[in-house]
Amino acid sequence: MTTRIDRRMAKLKAEGRPALVTYFMSGDPDYDTALSIMKALPKAGADIIEMGMPFSDPMADGPAIQAAGLRALKGGQTLVKTLKMASEFRATDNETPIVLMGYYNPIYIHGVDRFLRDALASGIDGLIVVDLPPEMDEELCIPALRAGINFIRLATPTTDDKRLPKVLQNTSGFVYYVSMTGITGSALADTGKVAAAVGRIKGHTDLPVCVGFGVKTAEQARIIGASADGVVVGTAIVNAVANVLGPKGEKTADPAEAVATLVSGLSQGVRAARLAAAE
Amino acid sequence: MNKPAIPNSFRTGPDEQGMFGIFGGRFVAETLMPLILDLERHWNEVKDDPDFKAELTDLSTHYAGRPSKLYFAEGLTRHLREVSSAKGLGGGAKVYFKREDLNHTGSHKINNCLGQILLAKRMGKKRIIAETGAGQHGVASATVAARFGFPCVVYMGATDVARQSPNVFRMKLLGAEVRPVSAGHGTLKDAMNEALRDWVTNVEDTYYLIGTAAGPHPYPELVRDFQSVIGIEARAQILEQEGRLPDTIIAAVGGGSNAIGLFHPFLDDRSVKIIGIEAGGRGLDGIEHCASMNAGAPGVLHGNRTYLLQNADGQIMDGHSISAGLDYPGVGPEHSWLRDSGRVDYVPILDDEALEAFQLTTRVEGIIPALESAHAIAHAVKIVPAMDKDQIVIVNLSGRGDKDVHTVANMLGMEI
Numbered sequence: 001m002t003t004r005i006d007r008r009m010a011k012l013k014a015e016g017r018p019a020l021v022t023y024f025m026s027g028d029p030d031y032d033t034a035l036s037i038m039k040a041l042p043k044a045g046a047d048i049i050e051m052g053m054p055f056s057d058p059m060a061d062g063p064a065i066q067a068a069g070l071r072a073l074k075g076g077q078t079l080v081k082t083l084k085m086a087s088e089f090r091a092t093d094n095e096t097p098i099v100l101m102g103y104y105n106p107i108y109i110h111g112v113d114r115f116l117r118d119a120l121a122s123g124i125d126g127l128i129v130v131d132l133p134p135e136m137d138e139e140l141c142i143p144a145l146r147a148g149i150n151f152i153r154l155a156t157p158t159t160d161d162k163r164l165p166k167v168l169q170n171t172s173g174f175v176y177y178v179s180m181t182g183i184t185g186s187a188l189a190d191t192g193k194v195a196a197a198v199g200r201i202k203g204h205t206d207l208p209v210c211v212g213f214g215v216k217t218a219e220q221a222r223i224i225g226a227s228a229d230g231v232v233v234g235t236a237i238v239n240a241v242a243n244v245l246g247p248k249g250e251k252t253a254d255p256a257e258a259v260a261t262l263v264s265g266l267s268q269g270v271r272a273a274r275l276a277a278a279e
Numbered sequence: 280m281n282k283p284a285i286p287n288s289f290r291t292g293p294d295e296q297g298m299f300g301i302f303g304g305r306f307v308a309e310t311l312m313p314l315i316l317d318l319e320r321h322w323n324e325v326k327d328d329p330d331f332k333a334e335l336t337d338l339s340t341h342y343a344g345r346p347s348k349l350y351f352a353e354g355l356t357r358h359l360r361e362v363s364s365a366k367g368l369g370g371g372a373k374v375y376f377k378r379e380d381l382n383h384t385g386s387h388k389i390n391n392c393l394g395q396i397l398l399a400k401r402m403g404k405k406r407i408i409a410e411t412g413a414g415q416h417g418v419a420s421a422t423v424a425a426r427f428g429f430p431c432v433v434y435m436g437a438t439d440v441a442r443q444s445p446n447v448f449r450m451k452l453l454g455a456e457v458r459p460v461s462a463g464h465g466t467l468k469d470a471m472n473e474a475l476r477d478w479v480t481n482v483e484d485t486y487y488l489i490g491t492a493a494g495p496h497p498y499p500e501l502v503r504d505f506q507s508v509i510g511i512e513a514r515a516q517i518l519e520q521e522g523r524l525p526d527t528i529i530a531a532v533g534g535g536s537n538a539i540g541l542f543h544p545f546l547d548d549r550s551v552k553i554i555g556i557e558a559g560g561r562g563l564d565g566i567e568h569c570a571s572m573n574a575g576a577p578g579v580l581h582g583n584r585t586y587l588l589q590n591a592d593g594q595i596m597d598g599h600s601i602s603a604g605l606d607y608p609g610v611g612p613e614h615s616w617l618r619d620s621g622r623v624d625y626v627p628i629l630d631d632e633a634l635e636a637f638q639l640t641t642r643v644e645g646i647i648p649a650l651e652s653a654h655a656i657a658h659a660v661k662i663v664p665a666m667d668k669d670q671i672v673i674v675n676l677s678g679r680g681d682k683d684v685h686t687v688a689n690m691l692g693m694e695i
Contacts, residue, residue, distance in 0.1 A: 056594040057468065057580060059475045060308045066462065078592040104306060105579045109593030131306040131579065135296065156310040158482055163313060181310050182480040 004097040004125045005150050005173040008047060009208045009229065018225035020045060020270045021210050022263055023101065023234030025052040025068035026085050027077025028241055029249055034072070036256040037241065038089050042096045044260040045267025049089075050128065050232065053082050053102030060130045062185030068238040071249065079106045079115075083122040090123035099126035099152060099173070104140065112140055116147040126150035126173045134166050141170050154178050155201055157189075164204045174208040174230060175201055179215075185235035188214035195227035218269030225273030233266055289546035289622050292613060297496020299616035305495045307582045310479045319497045321402050326504065331397065338393050342426070343383045345390075345508065349516035349673070350376045354643035355656075356663075363664035372526065372666035374659055376646070376676040377513045377541065386649065386678030387509060387537045388419035388490060394505035396423040399486035406481065407431040409488045410474040412439055412467035412533065413604035413651065414446025415678055416490030421455035429486075431455040434473045437465035439603045446682050464597035467533075467607045471581050491534025492611035495582030499611050506540025513673055514544050521671055527552040527662070530675035531654040532625065533569070533605035535614045537677035546622060555614060556654045558600035559627030569598035571610050572618045572625040585612045601630035601686065602650035604678075632657040634690055637680060649678035650686065 012019050022041050027034050041049050054069035054077050061069070086098055100119065107115045107129065119127075127144055134141075134153070141151040150173030158181060159167050168175065177197060180189040198209050211224050212232025221231045240262045244253040292299040305315060325331040339345040352374045360371030379387040399407060407429045411417030417433040424431035433450055437459040440447055450457050463469040471494075478487045492502040517525055528545055530538035532555040545551045560568030568574065571586040578587040580595055588596040588608035600606045617623040633650055636657035641647050648656060655674050663672055680687075688695045 056463075056596075057472050059472050059581070060310075060479060062476075073594060080592075103579075105587075105589070105595070106593035108579055108584075109576075109589065109591070130308050131582070133305060133307060133309050133312045135305050135312065154309045156308075158310050158313045160313070167309065178310065181482045183476045186480070 003148070003150050003173065004095065005048065005099070008097050009174060012047060017274050018228055018270050019047040019208070019210065019230035020221070020263070020267050021048040021050060021212070021230050021232040022046040022237055023050040023052055023232065024237055024259065025054060025065065025072050026082040027054055027072030027075055028068045028238070029071045029245055029255070030075040031077065031081060031085065033251070033255050035085050035088055037259050038085065039092060040256040040260045041263060042093060044263035046096070046263055048097045048099060048230070050099045050101045050234070051082065051086060053079060053100055053106060055103040055106060058103060060183055062183040062235065064185045064235045064238050064242065067242065079110050083118050083124070086124055087122040097125040098123060099128055100124055101128040102130070104129050104131050107140065112143055116144060116149060119149060120147060124149060126152050128152045128154065128176060130154070134169060137170055145170060145172060152176055157181050157197065161200065164201065168205045168207070171207060174210050175205060176232065177201060177209055177211045177228070179211055179213045182213070184213060186214055188216070188220055191223050194224060198227045218265045221266045221269030222273045225270045231270055236262060285620065289617065289620065290543060292616065293496060293500055297500070299613045300619065301577065302585050302612035302615040303496055303499055303583050305582065306579045306584065307495045308479060310482060314478070314482055315495050317402070321398060322497050322501050325398060325401060335394055335397055339390070339508065343389045343393060344381065346512045347381055348378045349513055349520060350378050352376050352644055355640060358639070358643045359660065359663045360668070366664060368664060370665060370667050372663045372668065372670035372672045374663060375517065375525070375671065375673045377509060377673055379509060379537065379675060379677045380646070380648065380652070380679035384415070384419045384422050385681065386415040386419065387506060387540060388416045389422065390508055390540065391490065391502050391505040391536060392419040392423040392488060394501070395488045396427050396429070399429070399488070400427060402486065404486035405429070405484040407486050407488050408434070408474050408477050409490060410434045410467065410470040411490060412436070412470070412606055413602065413649070414439065414443040414450065414682060415604060415649070417455070417457070418446050418449050418453070420488050420490070421450040421453035424455060425453045432477065433457050434460055434470040434477070436467060436470045437461040439466055439470070442686055443603055443682055444685065466597065466603065468595065468597065475581070491536040492539045492613060493534045493581060493583060493585065493609060499583065499613055502536050503539045503543055503613060506536050507543045509537065509540035509675065510542060510544035513541060517671065517673065524548050524551055525671040525673045526666070527554060528673045529554045529556060529655045529658055531556045531605060531651045531677060532610060532614060533558070533607050533651060534609070535611040537675050539611060539613055541675045542617070542623060553623045554658060555623055555625040556658050557625055557627045558598070558602060558605035558654060559629040560599045560601070561630060563627055566596060567599035568627065569600045569605050569607060570627040571608055572615065573627050575608070577615065580609055583612045585609050585615045586618070601633060601690065602654065604649065604651040605654065626658065628654040628657045634687065636660055637683070637687060646676070647680035648676055649680045650683045652677045653680070
């Protein structure tokens with residue numbers, strides 16, 4: 001069974017360029033604005049959308065995504081509204097893959113079976129759940145795979161060759177390589193090391209490998225994209241939203257436009273990646 | 280919730296996956312998973328290693344002052360017998376205090392810290408991080424870090440930094456760096472998030488010294504085992520002093536390390552009634568309490584599944600307690616399992632009741648208890664007058680209350 005992610009990745013492979021994977025926080029700063037940001041992403045050149053599900057205690061996130069999640073929760077965002085946003089987006093775009101990213105508790109409280117049903121009905125293609133390592137696969141990963149939703153796993157610098165097969169075992173869609181040990185939004189790691197790590201993971205799997213954590217500029221996207229199958233940008237996008245919010249959360253410019261400008265630049269970076277690598 | 284079948288023994292958990300029934304587990308980011316597996320490997324090596332045990336026992340004896348005394352609280356017993364007589368009951372059980380307040384650093388926290396610092400040393404770690412609520416665990420961590428020459432960073436909620444200033448100063452004197460955390464309500468939950476973020480960043484050299492019997496496996500198990508010295512001693516002491524087991528044992532539950540430490544050795548003594556006390560704050564009707572097992576639901580936070588205070592969307596709520604050490608919206612997973620299995624009763628005590636017990640104990644025993652421990656005493660005050668005179672109650676006096684005098688003065692409207 002192929003998903004939108006599989007089809008999109010195959011298409012980009014044929015085109016010979018890496019994917020631009022863009023993360024935004026659903027509900028930040030409010031539902032309508034976040035939906036307009038989501039709709040702007042593919043138009044600006046995003047190939048895959050990661051939709052952040054806000055959580056009160058995001059243990060693996062840095063200050064930018066923590067703050068975005070809190071803004072969303074304060075704006076009344078819930079898991080139910082996030083799924084509704086996805087289906088509203090789907091009504092206008094039936095091609096761009098959507099990956100939900102967040103923490104397990106809101107899903108657990110919603111109920112795993114009910115969540116998978118609702119996610120499928122909303123046009124969700126994949127899940128990244130930070131606090132569900134392979135040791136906890138029975139919780140959500142295996143039910144998701146059975147339901148036809150990709151379960152995308154994070155591999156990190158601490159995932160050594162001995163552990164990689166376990167991490168990759170039930171992974172589908174793509175592998176998300178976290179470029180460093182640390183929280184989201186930290187400085188980008190040594191790009192040479194990242195390329196070596198991507199090569200190491202590719203020795204274990206045929207799945208596409210996307211790299212994230214620390215990518216902020218088109219130039220970085222171009223360099224990472226030379227070795228990876230995709231480049232994930234999150235904190236920079238969330239910051240683009242935060243930058244057009246005033247001290248009381250009022251919009252000083254259109255967040256969707258700010259995000260589109262950033263993503264267009266990043267998109268040029270990934271489109272130049274293989275050209276540069278070929279030279 | 281699910282009522283598991285009554286097991287032959289309540290002392291066999293967790294299973295190999297780190298589960299106590301549906302509770303516990305290893306809900307952590309992939310970056311931390313190899314570290315937790317490494318910790319588990321080392322823990323399995325040392326837990327039955329006689330050399331490790333000998334080193335820990337030696338430190339517990341000569342450095343921490345163990346065994347702690349089991350003290351017959353004659354003043355409180357007499358007072359509660361008077362209360363009983365006034366009600367026309369003519370009863371009043373004998374109350375004993377397990378004196379963890381007499382340990383070095385003033386609470387039970389040192390038991391766990393000594394065990395874990397030896398583990399960190401064996402693992403070749405170079406740096407210690409810890410979270411703290413009341414500051415008792417922060418002080419104990421800073422103490423063992425000083426003793427063994429480790430740099431130490433303690434994460435503490437900004438609210439707690441303000442209400443526990445004596446402990447903050449103590450940690451600084453001991454050479455630890457105290458990092459205030461202003462996220463959320465600035466309490467223990469937020470400190471734990473920040474400690475986990477530090478750990479995920481500094482994976483190579485850092486040992487995370489968790490202070491309570493919660494977090495991802497194997498922490499709930501190893502913290503319990505290091506704290507079980509409380510119950511092992513208390514059980515032997517009461518047998519020696521009274522020639523029989525107690526009728527009831529009581530301990531306060533925040534994350535639940537002092538409680539599981541007292542309870543675990545008694546779990547299979549079915550005649551012993553076991554009661555854990557949650558922070559009832561300003562009452563369970565509102566949201567200003569920390570009674571996760573009385574008013575929460577199972578969920579996943581900080582690496583384990585357990586009872587949590589949360590809303591219908593699975594967002595974690597900030598609780599409230601007069602006691603910083605109980606101000607946590609979750610609880611160790613083994614307590615959740617003991618609750619559902621029916622072996623242990625968990626009941627709430629309000630801020631005001633704890634405050635009264637704090638003053639009463641100070642007056643009739645000449646012991647200033649920690650506000651956490653005062654919650655456990657408050658429950659004894661409630662139930663002891665209705666018990667018989669030949670019955671026995673052990674209360675875990677988990678810490679001393681010097682750190683709380685500012686809070687109490689504030690509550691009583693006094694300036695010091």
